[in-house]
Amino acid sequence: MGAVVLGTGSCLPGKVLTNHDLEKIIDTSDEWIRSRTGISTRRISGKGEETYKLAETAARRALVASQVSADEIDLIIVATMSSHMIMPSCACFVQNELGAANAFAYDINAACSGFLFALDSGEKYLCAERDKKILLIGAETLSSRTDWKDRNTCILFGDGAGAVVMEYRDDNCGVVASNLFSDGSLWKLLYMHNAPSYNPDLEQPDNPGAHILMEGREVFKYAVKAMEGAIRELLDRQNIELSAIDLMIPHQANIRILNKLVSRLGIDQEKVFINVQKYGNTSAASIPIALDEANREGRLKRDNLLLICSFGGGFTWGASLLRW
Numbered sequence: 001m002g003a004v005v006l007g008t009g010s011c012l013p014g015k016v017l018t019n020h021d022l023e024k025i026i027d028t029s030d031e032w033i034r035s036r037t038g039i040s041t042r043r044i045s046g047k048g049e050e051t052y053k054l055a056e057t058a059a060r061r062a063l064v065a066s067q068v069s070a071d072e073i074d075l076i077i078v079a080t081m082s083s084h085m086i087m088p089s090c091a092c093f094v095q096n097e098l099g100a101a102n103a104f105a106y107d108i109n110a111a112c113s114g115f116l117f118a119l120d121s122g123e124k125y126l127c128a129e130r131d132k133k134i135l136l137i138g139a140e141t142l143s144s145r146t147d148w149k150d151r152n153t154c155i156l157f158g159d160g161a162g163a164v165v166m167e168y169r170d171d172n173c174g175v176v177a178s179n180l181f182s183d184g185s186l187w188k189l190l191y192m193h194n195a196p197s198y199n200p201d202l203e204q205p206d207n208p209g210a211h212i213l214m215e216g217r218e219v220f221k222y223a224v225k226a227m228e229g230a231i232r233e234l235l236d237r238q239n240i241e242l243s244a245i246d247l248m249i250p251h252q253a254n255i256r257i258l259n260k261l262v263s264r265l266g267i268d269q270e271k272v273f274i275n276v277q278k279y280g281n282t283s284a285a286s287i288p289i290a291l292d293e294a295n296r297e298g299r300l301k302r303d304n305l306l307l308i309c310s311f312g313g314g315f316t317w318g319a320s321l322l323r324w
């Protein structure tokens, strides 16, 4: 093992958007949203709360919790699909804001699985470069990538950021293993266009703008099966029983997906951390936000076995095991 989490942090924008607020802009109801998704509120960025600003605040909190200064960081990875610019990366903006002058920085986009994929890349970097420290961030402002007239999607998403600081330690804590997957053939079930092309030959047909489009029912079906498969395979390979897991932090997409996953796995509901009711689906930010909340609530103790899993556009999905 080796890649251990030194500290966590998160940042949620101040504005709370309730289901009742949504009732005023689309044909929906608080009852429908809560019963189909489990979501009651989500946070929405205001001025000055761009993705990189949420990421910076989450990162500062993680650095304080880790007692690490920004100039000790060697690598910053931001998992996002909603940076305010395509170039430079969100990670470069964060590096600049933090004054992390010794870090190289880049973004990854694996949609809602972004943090899990970043964790895997970060772990492999730390295992190869053992005297380094890294900052992994999941950050999104999906309010800027949502069609607020589409009731199928706009009720689901929210803004926020979460971060962890990690380093290599030669003990039995840290990332145990990950099991990651992608299936690009299913992209049409959950996707988002880019801005229109300046090259007419590359213009995508029927580009309605850069916002999320989704076949919700199909995504639902794949999500449950895919996460269950990734978790079972990961545990089998490590020869670990589900009963040995102390806490499971799934991507917070929808309470019905989570309930179905939990019942298929047969894991004790009390071991599953859920905050989707407060923040909705914050995509790549959902796992690190939940991780920070669980950590601050004292739900993670040294030597605890933590299971993380996610599913998102691509499709991308997977699971990771960490010894805390």
Ligand code: UT7
Residues within 6 Å of the ligand: 027, 028, 029, 032, 033, 036, 037, 112, 151, 152, 155, 214, 215, 216, 217, 218, 219, 220, 253, 254, 257, 281, 311, 312, 313
């Ligand atoms: O990280 C992965 C990201 N994606 C997801 O997690 C999404 C996974 N999918 C889901 O969470 C669910 O499919 C949804 C919550 C999006 C939708 O729930 P559903 O139970 O699959 O509903 P549905 O799409 O089958 O729609 C049922 C009905 C439809 O009306 P008709 O055709 O039966 O008359 C929809 O038009 O509900 C209607 N509907 C709504 N009604 C009130 C759809 N959205 C809404 C809404 N308010 N916001």
